[in-house]
Amino acid sequence: MIANQLSxxxxxxxxxxxxxxxxxxxxxxxxETMFALNIDSSDSTIEIATGDNSEILKHxxxxxxxxxxxxxxxDMQGSILLLLRSGDFKYLGEVVRPVLSLIYLSSPDxxxxxxxxxxxxxxxxxxTRHTTDEAxxxxxxxxxxxxxxxxxxxxxxxMYKICFLNTHHSVPEALRDPDQQIIQQVLSSTEVADQLHxxxxxxxxxxxxxxxxxxxxxxxxxxxxxxxxxIEWLYDYQDQGRFKPVQNYVAT
Amino acid sequence: MVKILxxxxxxxxxxxxSKMVESGGHEVVGRAEDGExxxxxxxxxxxxxxxxxxxxxxxxxxxxxxxxxxxxxxxRVIMISGSGDIMIEERAxxxxxxxxxxxxxxxxxxxxxxxxVMEI
Numbered sequence: 001m002i003a004n005q006l007s008x009x010x011x012x013x014x015x016x017x018x019x020x021x022x023x024x025x026x027x028x029x030x031x032e033t034m035f036a037l038n039i040d041s042s043d044s045t046i047e048i049a050t051g052d053n054s055e056i057l058k059h060x061x062x063x064x065x066x067x068x069x070x071x072x073x074x075d076m077q078g079s080i081l082l083l084l085r086s087g088d089f090k091y092l093g094e095v096v097r098p099v100l101s102l103i104y105l106s107s108p109d110x111x112x113x114x115x116x117x118x119x120x121x122x123x124x125x126x127x128t129r130h131t132t133d134e135a136x137x138x139x140x141x142x143x144x145x146x147x148x149x150x151x152x153x154x155x156x157x158x159m160y161k162i163c164f165l166n167t168h169h170s171v172p173e174a175l176r177d178p179d180q181q182i183i184q185q186v187l188s189s190t191e192v193a194d195q196l197h198x199x200x201x202x203x204x205x206x207x208x209x210x211x212x213x214x215x216x217x218x219x220x221x222x223x224x225x226x227x228x229x230x231i232e233w234l235y236d237y238q239d240q241g242r243f244k245p246v247q248n249y250v251a252t
Numbered sequence: 253m254v255k256i257l258x259x260x261x262x263x264x265x266x267x268x269x270s271k272m273v274e275s276g277g278h279e280v281v282g283r284a285e286d287g288e289x290x291x292x293x294x295x296x297x298x299x300x301x302x303x304x305x306x307x308x309x310x311x312x313x314x315x316x317x318x319x320x321x322x323x324x325x326x327x328r329v330i331m332i333s334g335s336g337d338i339m340i341e342e343r344a345x346x347x348x349x350x351x352x353x354x355x356x357x358x359x360x361x362x363x364x365x366x367x368x369v370m371e372i
Binding site for chain 1: 261262263264265267268271307308309333334335336337338339340355356357358
């Protein structure tokens with residue numbers, strides 16, 4: 001295992017597996033709850049790697065990405081990104097379109113007529129624009145930011161469980177990134193060339209088609225080292241009887 | 253039927269929450285996307301209950317909550333968030349929220365919480 005080259009201990013590897021299982025299972029549940037969908041099957045992989053050596057990041061290819069970006073704050077600092085390829089974003093749109101149509105259907109805010117006429121448009125229903133492609137794209141970007149918001153929360157909470165570092169994320173921003181500049185900025189902004197990142201690839205099948213979501217967690221060098229140290233001493237206190245390792249752990 | 257103000261920077265979340273509460277027979281009297289709007293709407297619309305997202309651009313949900321409580325100590329606020337901060341629930345309750353709810357939530361769970369809060 002390339003994990004040995006990184007000198008990750010068995011405790012650390014097991015903890016990252018546990019982090020993946022916890023975060024991803026909750027993420028899938030969240031996805032089903034948000035969109036009233038059944039996910040037919042899913043698979044996920046975590047990799048601890050430098051930006052240059054990441055095998056998982058190569059799966060992104062070179063095309064347009066849809067990115068949700070947040071800063072990590074609290075006991076761990078750094079960046080956290082959610083990444084979708086253009087095709088996955090498009091298919092996600094097809095899958096959730098019926099749900100979005102329902103959610104964005106106008107509902108009468110009858111008591112607000114007076115306020116509306118007085119001026120503020122903060123009382124308007126958000127949803128009178130859902131019929132055009134442009135409006136749908138806007139809804140999808142808003143939706144993507146909310147998916148990122150929920151997933152980042154679930155992963156940082158799962159992180160806490162393995163290292164007791166209380167981390168949270170800033171207000172997420174969803175962007176279309178044709179040149180993959182955002183991920184390059186995150187990878188190149190690290191303090192050292194061999195800075196490690198946590199790279200997660202989530203693949204799930206919905207309505208017989210696969211959607212892939214990537215999550216790039218990039219703690220600062222100090223935060224990463226702190227996390228590894230905390231995992232070591234916390235591991236022995238974990239209830240290992242409940243822990244079920246995933247099949248496809250990859251550490252490069 | 254409870255008159256509710258929904259505060260969330262995500263239009264998807266605002267609309268989802270609104271649909272959920274309307275399905276329980278409640279009325280959404282306003283939807284705000286940031287803290288300043290929320291405070292203005294609270295003062296203008298006098299909702300019986302506020303569902304307030306914690307993570308807002310600009311003024312955070314916690315600050316908004318404190319200002320609402322300062323303006324109206326009887327304000328009923330349900331704080332909602334997807335944040336991974338494990339202290340967030342405690343801070344929200346200390347700041348005056350009646351209940352803290354994690355995102356995403358199911359319609360029936362949110363409606364139960366609304367009933368509970370209105371009985372307090």
